[in-house]
Amino acid sequence: MVEIVFLAPFLLGILSFFLPKETGRIFLVLTGAIHLFLSVNLWRKRPEALLPDYFSVTPEGLLSLIVISLLFFLISIYTAAYLEESKLESEKMFIGSMMLFLSTMTMVTLSDHIMVMWIAIEATTLASAPLIFTHRSKASLEATWKYVLICSVGIAMALLGTVLISLAMDVGQVNVPLSFSELSNAAKDLDPMWLKAGFVLILVGYGTKMGLAPMHTWLPDAHSEAPSPASALLSGVLLNCAYLGIFKTNKIMIAAGLNDFSGTILIVFGLMSILAAATFILKQTEYKRLLAYSSIENMGIIAFGTGIGGVGAYGAILCLIHHSLIKSSLFLTSGNILMGYGSRLIEKTGNLAKLMPKTLVAFLGGFAGISGFPPFGIFIGEMFIIVGAFRTGHYVAVVIFILSLCVIFAGFAKHVMKMSFENVEDDTDIQLEERASMIWPQYILLATSIVLFLWIPDTLFKTIIDAVSAVGGGF
């Protein structure tokens, strides 16, 4: 009974619209807990789906699911405190959308049918739009508008891509269900030209959602305007969901022996994303946008790693997991900072070291993690990607990769130094008490990254290997 994992939050989400505010918060945490329980259960049992044509438990899906579930649970704890502090008007809407969002993302991870996956991914857009619009300001309206429109257009392209893949089946006279696993098995017989065209469209489509440059344009707006817990969810898990679509399509490509084609495209998009992130990180003025661009960078890294294949693909999966953990922690931290200083501008924030020491620990930890310092997992992921790229002989690409990472680090570090240590001009009084439930979720997320950096449980490891071996990854 796989479907319950996404049906449960769906129903609970609908239900939450009818609950009073205070109950809603508890309900949210509860939903997170239930979902986590269900996901862990799913992980352990790996049951068959009721609708095996549409849903199945795949290793890559499981990985994403468990990350989503864990993140959502922690974020829901934070959200409960956050809502108490921030006094949103549309709290009910927010909580309900969070749960629906969770439900749709879960559906993405569990769907195996290419159309169903499309439906689920489009549904995530719709479910998350209210989250971005929470503040009801002009800016958030603009961000939501861009988000909905760009993502819808992009994802429409993915739909076209899936249609083209089915065309490739027609041309190649393959008659199997439209599920990723079946398609991978029959990939050799698919018509390569239409498959390629389909892949391109899917890549652009889901790439829009994932935040690959130049389709990333909605991302910084949406992340900066959404309330921080929502940004954490968007950046931490939504991007992964979109990546899942690309990953699975790439699997078909590799099975069809077109890995050169798909790999090159992924590498190019990855590099473009990293460069785009570098462009805007250098002189960024808002810290939430900074984090958003850093997400674009990391998505670029992941796409690059996937394109490299081999040990690079393994590195990409590690980056994916750890990026979710670290970036969501960073976004939650940014929520604290935003509430503390009341401004999104880097200029107006400063001297976290003195004013918000506990937040600073989470902030610096997250920064170190996201820039690829040990003991956080992105370090090892990036290392694998780089050595993998050398192994496969992508010298030019890896040189660009390394240099732009350096530029990004220089830009990022500058802002972080400013925010953490530099004095703010006037005596800012911090309007936030650093309470445990707004600090510990971040700490736990970072600690998870550290633990997973040092030690990966066998079952998780096996799942990762199952996932990457399908895209020609390994070690």
Next chain:
Amino acid sequence: MIHSVDTILSLVLLSVLFAFASNRVTVLIKVIAFQGIIVSLVPLFTSSELTMGSINFILVTLAIRGIIIPLCIYLAIKKVSISKEVEPIIGYHASLFAGLLLIFAATYVSHRFNIPSVSESLLLMPTAITILVAGMFLLMARRNAIAMVLGYIMMENGIYLVGTTFSTRTHHIVEFGILLDVLAGVMIMAIMLQNIKQKFDNVDTLHLRNLKE
């Protein structure tokens, strides 16, 4: 040989040109509704066998694409009494010319590829490509937010048309899911339109370019 569906599809092509040239939002909505109806009816002509299920599905599609979606937008406009000008970025004449070029190119491209279409229709593929790209054109060339939403719907229609051209293997439930998604998307966009109108007093996207870099 002229396939029966080609007749109505040529009307769709014409409607694209019409949409490009028109400066009124209401006209555009009507064009979209017309396209929605035609596009939903195409499977009737192309499918080899018609089951009860598929006929039902066609009816539902017709209802959503041809009626509910345009109505949604129309109501949204009505409610907030938005100015009717589409505010083109690319002028009407140029748009018209682009539309002609587009139709030509679409025909050329679809003939280049040897697509084993399930139907013998000559115009199906060119029309699909045309409205797909035309939708994107509207998205890019019209400042009016409503026109952009309409462009998106047109694009979706195009994709649907491409899908019906050759995909017979998806179950209706899946297609229905897709349809639902589109519907929900359009509804959310309609809500956004209302909000834009409330916040900015009109739906010109000129106001929506403050977030950058």
Next chain:
Amino acid sequence: MDLFFQSLLIICLGGFSALTLWRKFYLMKVASVLSIGAGCFLGLYDAMSKMIESGQYSAKLSYLNTYSLSFRVDELSAFFLVIIFAVSLLSAFYSFHYMEDSEKSLRTGVNYFFFSLLIASMALVVTADNMIAFMLSWEIMSLSSFFLVIYNYESGENRKAGYLYFVFSHVGAMFILAAFGLMYGHSGSFAFTANLAAIPESMKILIFILAFIGFGSKAGVFPFHIWLPHAHPAAPSHISALMSGIMIKTGIYGILRVYAILGHHSLACSIIVLSVGIVTGILGVVYALGQNDIKKLLAYSSVENIGIILIGIGLGMLGMASSNPVMAVLGFSGGLLHILNHSIFKSLLFMGAGMILHKTGTRSIDLLGGLLKKMKFTGTTFLIGSIAISGLPPFNGFVSEFFIYLGGFKGVGMDKMTFTMSLLSIISLAIIGGLALACFTRVLGIVFQGEPRSEAARNVNEDGISMIVPMLILAFFCLVIGVYPKMFILMAAKAMSSLNLGFSQAPLEPFIEITGNITCAASIFFAIFLVVLALRIFLYRNKTIGSSGTWGCGFTQPTPKMQYTGSSYAASILEFFKPFAPLHENHSAIKGVFPEKTGYNSHISDIAELHLNNAVVRPVLYLFDKLRWIQHGDIHLYIGYILLAIVLLLFFV
């Protein structure tokens, strides 16, 4: 678990205990200093015994299920371990009285935490035996030292220093990673012991260059040294001692290790190392001479010494390239010994500078003066350190430079290229020696001698036994190595044996002969000194010893302000190096018959820093600035991007 890992654990324990005990300031200091000290002591003992037994110890930890983190202590590692633990031990004790601000209790605790991490990670860097373990420890080292550098983050200068350091170390790490990536690309294994024979020679040179840049940026090799003179002064002095004394040597270690792994003895690599070493050495000391900040000066002097070490290693490599084992052995052992020596006297000097900073509150040498009278121990040990760092006998700096000289002279008799490089190394060593002498007589003369130039320098005292004793110990070793270098040079020679030089046993006889000669020469000097001392005592018996002010050559109202300043002392030498050390003066012109009070200040700029700004930072910023239009806020074009991406990609289908 091996004693080595146990000692690291104890060290880290000290750091953690500081984090937990920070509310009780003295308890925290005692606990963490004792724990870190005990760990270092154990580690030192262990490294010594490994050095003596020369048994290779290796450990392998399974990592991420399929990989491993392997560590191996061979002779080279043991050599570095000895240095790391010894200096860390002393600086841990030094910190006890140095970190006295109980109001910054939490910050001190954090400082101890990262201090312990830094020591542990350095020890792991020099023992790491595969790429993963190496990069892991390397990055932890960078990270923890970054936090140590911004200890005093209130000052903008320190923040800038921390930032520069952070960026440089990350970029450097990326270069190292690229070098490792190339190796991995050919061998498909993360192990350092992997067979690299299949790599083409040109690729080996490329790998070496990449690694050299990466490690060089940590070691402070010109032009990647820019962070160093900013970061070392910013850190608390015991950290500066640690960073300058050993952390930058891990860069040298990396270069040596990569050299050993590649087993590639080409002329090209040695020429690169040598020429970079020469430039680093000379410019380092020139900039040192131009500094007015005592810790900055010491930092630049570290750059200089890295240059000397590189000259030694480069000569060794040159010897290998021209198959002259004696030259190779002399060069490498000189370079290695200089690593040891430099870590001794540079920590000593930084500790001295720390004492001055601690007591006077200023680092500007032109505000100091006459400290020797008030700070007997600091002054004397600083004197010893200064002599040693100038490479003068009978102290340790001379011994290593002597070996490098001998190595250089061995190369003089060889073919043209070797001859030219050797000639350049010898001459530049001579020039570096002379400049270092000028530089350190300047520091000594301005800071410790003469009359105090400010109130801060006038009222000083010297206390804090835990700060004095480490300096005494270090000074003692300066002398011991200078007079009895045999044991230490044998240590260096032993370390050399894991450099994969191709001959199983390095010829040791020349060492014993040379060290004997040095001991002998030093003894002669001391004997004569004793005779002269006796003579002096004899001549001064029953004499009247007068005391008066310094003769002012007719000027009867001398003030401390009339003394020669550090800037004027260095001015004429800097004039000579003007193209490389542009001088910026800042003074208002004197106008009128009764001019107002005026001031003068000057500083020299580092050309690497200038050019980094002009040639790298600005173009990069410009380029990316130009790209910023892509995100201009207009949704229509955003949708256009999507279409464009599709259309472009469809062309490739």
Next chain:
Amino acid sequence: MMESIILWVLALLSAPFFSALILKVKAFFGGKKGPPLLINYYTLIKLCKKGSVYSTSTTYIFKMGPMISLCASVTVLMFLPIAGHAPIFSFRGDIIFILYLLGLGRFFTIAAAMDTASPFEGMGAAREAYFPIICEASMFMILILFYTLTSELRLAAYFTGCQPLELWLTAGSPMLFIIFSFFIVLLTENSRVPVDDPATHLELTMIHEVMVLDHSGPDFAFIEFGSFCKLFFYSTFVARLIYPFSTYNIVWDIGLFGISLVAVYAAVGVMESVMARYRMDKVPQFVLTSFALAFFAIVITLEFVK
């Protein structure tokens, strides 16, 4: 060995005498009678009899300075093959040790000068720190040439017996360059005209003399004696190069060596009499000349002679 020690003692004893020669030559050029040849001995004895006055600014380094610089000079002479006879000590690389030992002496001279807090002594110290850098470079340049000629790195290998002749024979005319180069180094290191004028009365223009302004009594005697020894040391180099032979008879050798030494000292004297001091900023160029000469000598030797 015994002979070496005797020679060393002789050298120590005769060093002040030779220095007085310079004064004599200068007096001759000035048309004066000049001080007696033993003037330096008188001075030393006089100084030794006196007590000292120390500045209140000074520390123990001020007292160490004279001792160390004297020690350095005296020790250096033990490695010097006087009159072509083997020195007391000699080992591979001793020349480097010697040069650095002289450096140590310089270090302490400078440190002692800085100890007095006198601006004039500081000025002298700065110059003392500057010019020898170039000297040292040219010394090493010469050393490289000698090494290529003899493959030895011992002072004894260059200047004992007929070794200098060997140098002349292998290198030929470039050796003339070396003599000049050495001579310039000699003038610089010992603060003679045209680098420094020991007889001037203006402190601003002095180098060595200004650095020792505050020393008095036996301390000053040490300094004076040390500088005599140092001058002797450098003069020996030049003397051995202009008289490269050896008769293998110690008495003859001493005699002929003495004569050539006299010639060198006289040359210094002549130099001082006919030349004026250079402006301070011209001095580096002058010293660089020696470096250039040595460099050319190497180039020529390697390119044309071998």
